[in-house]
Amino acid sequence: MSTPTPDAHTAQPGEAPALQAVRQSIAEHGHLPGALLPILHGIQDQLGHVPAEGVPLIAEALNLSRAEVHGVITYYHHFRTQPPGQHVLQVCRAEACQARGGEALWAHACARLGCADTEHGGLSADGRLTLSPVYCLGLCASSPAMAVDDQVHARLSHERFDGLLARLNPVEA
Template structure:
């Protein structure tokens, strides 16, 4: 988005990716969600200019597509930070200190859940169970699972990520 709130035009690459996602799901009933997943997997978010392209292809209104993108927290309308951290917010992790870990993480990174740190380095997202309930609290840092994450361990992960960035 520009400062005036206008969506930036899609790059050729992004437009190709949207076209490929549409082609891969052409004629499939209920294709909107798989298409949005495919676009976000490839681009990291759903660019605003992809919305009319998707709406036209599926014979939906822009408002309908936009509504789905904004309804599901999983979908991002803006690019994520360079690293995405998903903190487990489900019950077993809650019982083992996930709230304290979340409070620490938001303070340490300077951003809330569903937001990106001011330096653009980290996006913090909730996730609901990573299958590590016996070793909670857990988080997914990019593609890496981490169990029994204390605030101190979280700080070490941040330090390691900065040294390898």
């Protein structure tokens, strides 16, 4: 049984900030052709993830089913459904990086962060960092590559990865 959904464009009194961010992104991008992806990007840019409670609002605004919206969110590795840790590490798993040790680097990252899901990464064991795969960072000639938050790093070895990890110093953050 579906529950009634508040109008996607109308803020509700006392509404959580996360839902306000969803409505804002719908207002900004909902008129675009193929608006779903711009809306999802807008939400994740604001919140760091796409909250499950926003799915009904997006579905209503775009005249889609909730399952369709959920399906797109889970299809793209880029979108998170849970808030990220203090830093987001994206390790490239696309072909050029694979050819230069990218998969071994991914496995190393999973092990160092203690991620139980070695296919998709996720939150580190201590909940402070988020590891996610990415499929090309534009540094193919200098692979393997990764990004820490918005900063990209090329020609990574396991030792360089460990060095970057140490610099994050999450215990002090």
